[in-house]
Amino acid sequence: MELSKVMEERRSVRHYNEKILDKKTIEDILNYAILAPSAHNRQPWHFVVIQNKNEQAKIAQMLLESSSDPVTVTCDVVRDSSALILVFADIVDTIMDVESVGAAVENMVLRARDLDVASLWIGYILRIEKELQKEFSTNKRLICAVALGYTDHFPSKRPRKTLEEVSEWV
Numbered sequence: 001m002e003l004s005k006v007m008e009e010r011r012s013v014r015h016y017n018e019k020i021l022d023k024k025t026i027e028d029i030l031n032y033a034i035l036a037p038s039a040h041n042r043q044p045w046h047f048v049v050i051q052n053k054n055e056q057a058k059i060a061q062m063l064l065e066s067s068s069d070p071v072t073v074t075c076d077v078v079r080d081s082s083a084l085i086l087v088f089a090d091i092v093d094t095i096m097d098v099e100s101v102g103a104a105v106e107n108m109v110l111r112a113r114d115l116d117v118a119s120l121w122i123g124y125i126l127r128i129e130k131e132l133q134k135e136f137s138t139n140k141r142l143i144c145a146v147a148l149g150y151t152d153h154f155p156s157k158r159p160r161k162t163l164e165e166v167s168e169w170v
């Protein structure tokens with residue numbers, strides 16, 4: 001698919017069907033993630049691929065219990081997506097390293113769209129950073145999670161601010 005079409009058609013998908021994503025496709029998506037630019041070429045990202053319904057249900061439950069403001073739709077995605085990828089980072093220079101990981105995650109969701117794989121970039125997972133560091137025995141910082149899978153509910157385009165609203169020419 002043309003890159004411009006991939007960018008136009010990417011959506012955040014919150015409903016997944018039971019079709020299983022194969023390992024080769026997940027590796028393909030991660031291989032695009034690691035092509036991203038990174039500050040000082042530090043490539044600070046580390047991906048934990050979870051394709052295990054028990055583990056996903058456990059994480060969904062942790063997330064559900066993490067706050068009095070439950071993020072139930074996101075919990076459902078954590079539980080029901082075919083794969084959940086936790087994105088950790090070695091942080092040296094906070095802002096630049098987080099920017100670098102963001103670039104990698106954008107590559108992931110775009111490559112997923114290119115392959116007709118649905119995705120959701122999940123920030124709410126940060127509510128359980130400490131629990132997940134413990135669960136996966138790491139001191140790396142959690143940046144986000146990405147859910148991947150197949151869907152029968154492809155959402156319509158969400159509104160965007162206009163270019164005039166978000167830019168100025170000097």
Ligand SMILES: Cc1cc2nc3c(=O)[nH]c(=O)nc-3n(C[C@H](O)[C@H](O)[C@H](O)COP(=O)(O)O)c2cc1C
Nearest residue numbers: 010011012014073074120121122123124125144158
């Ligand atoms: C950093 C970041 C964190 C996000 N966290 C969540 C989340 O935890 N749960 C969720 O349902 N959507 C999450 N989203 C998806 C946004 O809600 C979505 O990108 C936005 O509404 C625009 O919709 P679109 O991606 O379909 O264009 C996140 C997106 C980004 C970039």
